[in-house]
Amino acid sequence: MDRPSISEHELLVRVRAVGVGIHDSYFLPQEMAYPYPIGIEAAGVIEQTGSSVTDYQTGDRIAFVSMMQPKGGTWAEYAAVTEDSLIIPIPDSMDFTEAAAIPVAGNTVLHAMTALPLQSGDSVFIAGASGAIGTFAIQIAKARGWHVAGSASPKNHDYMKSLGADKTVDYRDPAWADVIRSWRPGGVDAAIAIQPGTGTDSMHVVKDGGTVITISGDRFPPERGIHVAFVPHKADVRRQLAELFASISDGQTQLVIEKVYPFDQGLSALKKTQTRHARGKLVLSLE
Structure with a gap:
């Protein structure tokens, strides 16, 4: 797909890794143009910010959850992310594969x-x-x-x-x-x-x-x-989630990644989520 354009309240993110879960087959808009990228969590680098965005800058490394986006999900090279999405800065010592495995879980x-x-x-x-x-x-x-x-x-x-x-x-x-x-x-x-x-x-x-x-x-x-x-999803846990990122980066909490797949094997990864035998998180890498 073409690189999505962004509004004044959005970020354009170059996706570097994508977290895969059974939820990826659930969050699809009712009307869409195909091909439509699925996916709701990822990690990457901000390449452009909308004119009204003040909390993020070009070059920031972020992990995020972005659901029901009419411009497409995270299974793509670029994603348009609204500034009020769940966005967590990635610690310097954490790579994109690790960061993409954390947000939803x-x-x-x-x-x-x-x-x-x-x-x-x-x-x-x-x-x-x-x-x-x-x-x-x-x-x-x-x-x-x-x-x-x-x-x-x-x-x-x-x-x-x-x-x-x-x-x-x-x-x-x-x-x-x-x-x-x-x-x-x-x-x-x-x-x-x-x-x-x-x-x-x-x-x-x-x-x-x-x-x-x-x-x-x-x-x-x-x-x-x-x-x-x-699950009470309206509770505000952004601070605790950022602390979890830091704890993983510091080695105090273990992040369990079962397997990292090349991006072109995404359907194989999604199929794996249908079983009860997955151990840890599955990730797609775009690097």
């Missing part, structure tokens, strides 16, 4: 955690803890002093423990919930249901009056006074 888990009324010493179960969101969730939860259990395939258990998980279970094991209840006999204080279809099962290991946050969008009736909620 980091933003999602930080929003989810704003709805968890937990204190240091409380416990949380993460359903689908080996992917991009789950690996961040483990580490952020441990940094807050929470006890963490997570489900994933057995091949991912060791590295989940290396990130701080206290207990791991195989989601295919019919008795996995019994393992969690043995670990926390009264039930965990909260659960984060990341993978689709995990909300109801996650609720069964939560204590009476606890909380379940469903990232997948599962809808199910609560039981035993448990509070069931979706």
Whole structure:
């Protein structure tokens, strides 16, 4: 596609790397001209700013989330990004591939955690803890002093423990919930249901009056006074997200990237997101 023109409130970004997720097939405008680039997160360099833009300059290295853009998404050499999008400056020591892997997963888990009324010493179960969101969730939860259990395939258990998980279970094991209840006999204080279809099962290991946050969008009736909620996306977590970038850059938080694909293999990367076996984040490189 041609380089998009920008309005007075937009940035023209030369895309250097693109984060890939199952969400990339969701965020499409109702009407569009083809070929239309999908994609909502990326990292790159600002090549031009609109006349009314004051917070960013040409040459700035940024990571961003840009949804429902009529001029096209991030799977392109250039992207037009509105100045009020979620934009995070990239630390000097961080490369574009790393930066592109953070925005959606980091933003999602930080929003989810704003709805968890937990204190240091409380416990949380993460359903689908080996992917991009789950690996961040483990580490952020441990940094807050929470006890963490997570489900994933057995091949991912060791590295989940290396990130701080206290207990791991195989989601295919019919008795996995019994393992969690043995670990926390009264039930965990909260659960984060990341993978689709995990909300109801996650609720069964939560204590009476606890909380379940469903990232997948599962809808199910609560039981035993448990509070069931979706991710509160209106919360402002920009500062926390910038701190996460800095923590990754400093080596305090581990960024798990499963694979970096050449840009022309983007459909293969997107297909990989359809499975439950992805480990960490998938990224497309334009460099």
